[in-house]
Amino acid sequence: MSVSRRRFLALGAGSAAAAGLAGCGSRSSLGGSNELSMWCWTGSVNDGLIAEAQKAIPGATSKRLAMTRIGTNYKTKLLTALAGKSLVPDIVALNDDVATYFPNADQFYDLHELGADKLAGDFLPWKWKLGITPENRMMAYPMDTGPMALFYRSDIFERAGVSVDPAEVAAAAPDWDGFIQLGKKVRQAVPGSAITDNIAAVFDYALAQQRQRYMTVEGQYIGAGDHIKQVWDLSVRIAKEGLSANAQNGSTDADAVVTNGRLVAYNAAVWWAQLGPKNAAPATKGKWRVTASPGGAGNRGGSFLAITKYCKDPEAAMALITWLESSKNQAEAFLDPVLFPSTPASYTDPRLAAPDPFFGGQRIVDVFAESAKKYPGTYLSPYDTIIGTPIKAELVNVEVGSKSSDQAWKDAQHQVERELTRVGAI
Structure with a gap:
């Protein structure tokens, strides 16, 4: 398109x-x-x-x-x-x-x-x-x-026998696969542990590390390409591994999983420090750390x-x-x-x-500054919000179990095509 x-x-x-x-x-x-x-x-x-x-x-x-x-x-x-x-x-x-x-x-x-x-x-x-x-x-x-980093609970990592040193955590999870393995290790020792509040958030943050997003500068839609499908599949995989808290955006659960300690690690932007743990879990002061994001710098x-x-x-x-x-x-x-x-x-x-x-x-600041300086940048199009909204809505359907991943992906792409047609982009 x-x-x-x-x-x-x-x-x-x-x-x-x-x-x-x-x-x-x-x-x-x-x-x-x-x-x-x-x-x-x-x-x-x-x-x-x-x-x-x-x-x-x-x-x-x-x-x-x-x-x-x-x-x-x-x-x-x-x-x-x-x-x-x-x-x-x-x-x-x-x-x-x-x-x-x-x-x-x-x-x-x-x-x-x-x-x-x-x-x-x-x-x-x-x-x-x-x-x-x-x-x-x-x-x-x-x-x-909004540079990204990996936030994690040092006290829960210690309980799971995982190093809490930021450099060693980064070495253990240099990519999303390593992050998943780290999450599984913590969950085995501390049942119920999650590494994201929901999989739509995984999609947002993994996408924020990509060199390409939904459209080219010339106006070609590429949001059905392999680079987006891989981010989708990663998000779905984290749900299948049982590492998502299934706390959807806008729900009271989104703050609760931070407050009750279920969210033990989270790949997020710098502003989440204030909106997340400092706001939702002030009693955890001193227990959080940050290190480089799995998958590389992002914004x-x-x-x-x-x-x-x-x-x-x-x-x-x-x-x-x-x-x-x-x-x-x-x-x-x-x-x-x-x-x-x-x-x-x-x-x-x-x-x-x-x-x-x-x-x-x-x-x-050192962690976030490094991410900000290493981030290569990407092209943001006038249509990114129009495209991203149905894709993330369909990921919610996958996470709550109302659709298969394959069907949700097809439905998302159909809705994107319809919306882009509606605004005259294709």
Whole structure:
């Protein structure tokens, strides 16, 4: 299944909004003439830095920042504002689905033209590229990343007679097969132990290590290829081995398996440290460790900043986002709200490099920094969410026993084809 490059960029996940952008409506930005308006979601920026910019934007002291945090339906509200061409914020945060906005790239400034390139060397190369469209328009400026590592319970590993030294754990599980064998050894000694909450999560994280995902830059669908089927089969294998807790996303069980100690190891992104054990199992402080992910470096998550074409002062907006995402300030944002930097210079900042008591005094930043630097990057298409949703839904059907793996794979591919046809991608 393929689509022409030109049509690929003109259609996509944002096609409905793009249609609205062609309609009537006055072009106007949100906020007063002496301020720059910015939209983000809760937990996407550091409050202290925002407070400083609200007094006066560094590098553009005649302007102040007017911040709006949107708690729910952020993407829908942003696309609606763009479609209406009225009261559009000057600056917007974009999540890791940044490519879904590529069909609307003409509604944003090309940051190449605002001098972004002189700062490219400050960032992880793969992260920098993710904000650039296939037509070389830099639509989005890097914020945080989501490098992966293997989290594990040192106390339960000890009970199972398994080494808890991070280097030795990494050596025992250099790939997913080794991780499965390690999980089976722990489960034999500690019955009920699991190495994932559910197999859809295995799919997400194994996919996050791949050099290819669902589509090529030219718009060809490759999500039925061997590289995706192998990730699917790995996920199903972990269920068959009895190493999944079968705690589906959004259920109370998802936190419970962390709280009750059933989830003894988990290959996940850096942000899971906060959302997982620190939130769901604070009493396990000191018992967790991290090491390199089985299967190699990967990334899941991370956000961006973009300047809309409605911006009252794009130069001042550029001054703000480059200041906000400097290595010094990205280090500050790691402390709160725990955003892992896309600027390698941040990794040696004492605020990041300090031992973490929750992880037994381990310098966990070293593990995640290594993953971030080794990750080769991949192409994220505007259709990734549309494609991934039915695939993971069918994996749930496999895990709960309502479908065979073969039937679920066929049904997933059929649904993907239908959805891509619906949005005009094929």
